[in-house]
Amino acid sequence: MAIHKILFASLxxxxxxxxSHAATKERLFSDLEKSALEVTATPSRVGEGVGxxxxxxxxxxSSTATKEPEFKAIKVKLxxxxxxxxxxxxxxxxxxxxxxKSCPHKISSWSYDPAMxxxxxxDYTLERDIPTGTYFVRAYxxxxxxxxxxxxxxxxEDKTTNxxxxxxxxxRHKSLDIASVCFSVxxxxxxxxxxxxxKRKAKIEQSE
Amino acid sequence: xxxxxxxxxxxxxxxxxxxxxxxxxPVDLEDRATVFKLFSFAKPHMRxxxxxxxxxxxCFVSTFAAAPLVPIIRENLNLTKQDVxxxxxxxxxxxxxxxxxxxxxxxxxxxxxxxxxxxxxSAPTVFSMSCVSGAAGFxxxxxxxxxxxxxxxxxxxxxxxxxxxxxxxxxxxxxxxWGNMGGGITQLLMPVVYEIIRxxxxxxxxxxxxxxxxxxxxxxxMGILVLTLGQDLPGGNRKAVExxxxxxxxxxxxxxxxxxxNYRTWIFVLLYGYSMGVELSTDNVIAEYFFDRFHLKxxxxxxxxxxxxxxNFFARPAGGYASDIAAKYFGMRGRLWALWIIQTAxxxxxxxxxxxxxxxxxxxxxxxxxxxxxxxxxxxxxxxxFVSRRSLGIISGLxxxxxxxxxxxxxxxxxxxxxxxxEQGLTWMGVMIVACTLPVMLIHFxxxxxxxxxxxxxxxxxxxxxxYVSEWNEEEKQKNMHQGSxxxxxxxxxxxxxxxxxxxxx
Numbered sequence: 001m002a003i004h005k006i007l008f009a010s011l012x013x014x015x016x017x018x019x020s021h022a023a024t025k026e027r028l029f030s031d032l033e034k035s036a037l038e039v040t041a042t043p044s045r046v047g048e049g050v051g052x053x054x055x056x057x058x059x060x061x062s063s064t065a066t067k068e069p070e071f072k073a074i075k076v077k078l079x080x081x082x083x084x085x086x087x088x089x090x091x092x093x094x095x096x097x098x099x100x101k102s103c104p105h106k107i108s109s110w111s112y113d114p115a116m117x118x119x120x121x122x123d124y125t126l127e128r129d130i131p132t133g134t135y136f137v138r139a140y141x142x143x144x145x146x147x148x149x150x151x152x153x154x155x156x157e158d159k160t161t162n163x164x165x166x167x168x169x170x171x172r173h174k175s176l177d178i179a180s181v182c183f184s185v186x187x188x189x190x191x192x193x194x195x196x197x198x199k200r201k202a203k204i205e206q207s208e
Numbered sequence: 209x210x211x212x213x214x215x216x217x218x219x220x221x222x223x224x225x226x227x228x229x230x231x232x233x234p235v236d237l238e239d240r241a242t243v244f245k246l247f248s249f250a251k252p253h254m255r256x257x258x259x260x261x262x263x264x265x266x267c268f269v270s271t272f273a274a275a276p277l278v279p280i281i282r283e284n285l286n287l288t289k290q291d292v293x294x295x296x297x298x299x300x301x302x303x304x305x306x307x308x309x310x311x312x313x314x315x316x317x318x319x320x321x322x323x324x325x326x327x328x329x330s331a332p333t334v335f336s337m338s339c340v341s342g343a344a345g346f347x348x349x350x351x352x353x354x355x356x357x358x359x360x361x362x363x364x365x366x367x368x369x370x371x372x373x374x375x376x377x378x379x380x381x382x383x384x385x386w387g388n389m390g391g392g393i394t395q396l397l398m399p400v401v402y403e404i405i406r407x408x409x410x411x412x413x414x415x416x417x418x419x420x421x422x423x424x425x426x427x428x429x430m431g432i433l434v435l436t437l438g439q440d441l442p443g444g445n446r447k448a449v450e451x452x453x454x455x456x457x458x459x460x461x462x463x464x465x466x467x468x469x470n471y472r473t474w475i476f477v478l479l480y481g482y483s484m485g486v487e488l489s490t491d492n493v494i495a496e497y498f499f500d501r502f503h504l505k506x507x508x509x510x511x512x513x514x515x516x517x518x519x520n521f522f523a524r525p526a527g528g529y530a531s532d533i534a535a536k537y538f539g540m541r542g543r544l545w546a547l548w549i550i551q552t553a554x555x556x557x558x559x560x561x562x563x564x565x566x567x568x569x570x571x572x573x574x575x576x577x578x579x580x581x582x583x584x585x586x587x588x589x590x591x592x593x594f595v596s597r598r599s600l601g602i603i604s605g606l607x608x609x610x611x612x613x614x615x616x617x618x619x620x621x622x623x624x625x626x627x628x629x630x631e632q633g634l635t636w637m638g639v640m641i642v643a644c645t646l647p648v649m650l651i652h653f654x655x656x657x658x659x660x661x662x663x664x665x666x667x668x669x670x671x672x673x674x675x676y677v678s679e680w681n682e683e684e685k686q687k688n689m690h691q692g693s694x695x696x697x698x699x700x701x702x703x704x705x706x707x708x709x710x711x712x713x714x
Contacts, residue, residue, distance in 0.1 A: 087288035087626055090279070090500050129412040131283035171284050171413025176338050183421070184332030187428050191328040194435045195321070 036065035037152025041137035060119025078105035084133035239442035267356040268390025270423035276495040291343040293624025296492040302354035310361035318440040319366035328431035330356035334424040338417035385524030391491040392517020399510035467599035481614020483584035488615035527586025539705025540656035554580020555641030562635030672697040
């Protein structure tokens, strides 16, 4: 019974530790300064596919930004538009920043110093694991504690304008298809060979 | 020289007619082992056990192989929550029918061919997963792979040709439990294989496709092993065996009616749907749940999900054992109480799992839930053999099919729509388990009682003999078809609890 008591006690301790951890993570998206950054994203070739298509992205600090002195780094991310979030709770937008799953794909990040107010412009080649969908680009400005303080995005607040679509790779290859057919045929043929062979052996034994 | 066919169509491959046949284990008059030696691979009994549970486990691995990879697959194939849920339903639905058919196949071709045929013919379905390009293909392939879960029937059938009925409960429970472990093994195996392939340079959307070749190869390997190393019968006097095959010439229609008209059959169909059924459903959703809710890496979620299925290693046999101990003191009433307590506890832990907000509580709740659900499976099949002697095969088959049906229904209601989040689905599933376990209270055996009613005191109708022999009509009794039931009733006195005779002689 002593073991049971120890197990129960350690369970209680774990629960207490866990519950205390949870309290610190409540930074909200709605607290961030909106439109502190101006972001544009232009696809170079529409609908050709990932791994080939490029996005031309620019970001710069907006003249209306008030929290600019706090900026230490700029993180640029690829985000799902509402059309790609329907019936997909794993891409849901949440106000609590640590829970929000709408911007999972990192594009790039830049260390920020005040000389970079005029912004950056660069090309991003879409990664091969980006799924099919409709997207926009968002840039977060983070402070020294790596907490987001402001953001800007390439679409409007309702996420209805300037969206672009991406076509994913299928992941299929001819060699895979061929290998799969070969192994399948082998399995069926091996079974039939065994079966026929055994029946034949039995018939031979019977006639002896 | 062996003949080509033995008892009821099974082949004589590997069977020696050497009558001085020395087996590694002590055997009964039909050469079935009377002892269960777990770590032996000796021909033919223990070797059959290991071939049987490993091939059943392989089928569990391939049926649930998609589940831990869903976070990748859903992005590649652009699936919605409904698509993922429907694929889960499809994966358990196919075997409802294939399990019913497999019984007939075992009778015609023998369990060795039944197992090998199914395992090798379903290998192409596993390989075809790598060619899937959308939701429709994904759902179809999961449906087809699911057919191979019928190896449950060949596994149990094969065990009953190799092991005597006194220990068949433990043997079948262990074989079934270890087979079900495959649902846990796959949650570890597939993410690891996927990671390795990715690190070798493949992109994410190709790596998961290549990963499916591993369960496919396992099917082929196990099929070949079963064909080369397996045998249908332990061996021995073929004439005696053949003769026995002619004694019980029962009619399918009568057996079916006997099973279907017994209300206890249907209660067990429902109960198993909420012990085995929820286990299958959880195998399908748990990895994705931990990945999404607690922001874990794919293989971390896989490890946690694996511990759910792996608990089967001891949980299912433990449930059967708990039932046996309850029967020792309280007879059949003890078995019924044990089943109700274990399954209800599992349901309550499932409710807790859905409500858990932190990772540690979720893991603890999940493990306790797995112990409850899997032990309940073991406890269910500790009672099923007593429901009927004449129709045991069909009732076992119906109960097994009920498990899959319950799984499909639960996934359809709670995990395929946007109406419930996955955590809400888990909580409601727990509530449904508790509710659907209540009918155990209605199971009443006149000779042993039920949870709340004592056995009947009627000197004729309150005996085990009356219960089992009443499955036959006068005509059949005159043909002496009921003698097996009489012998069974005598042996079943062990379910009287403390009043049971200490030794039973037939």
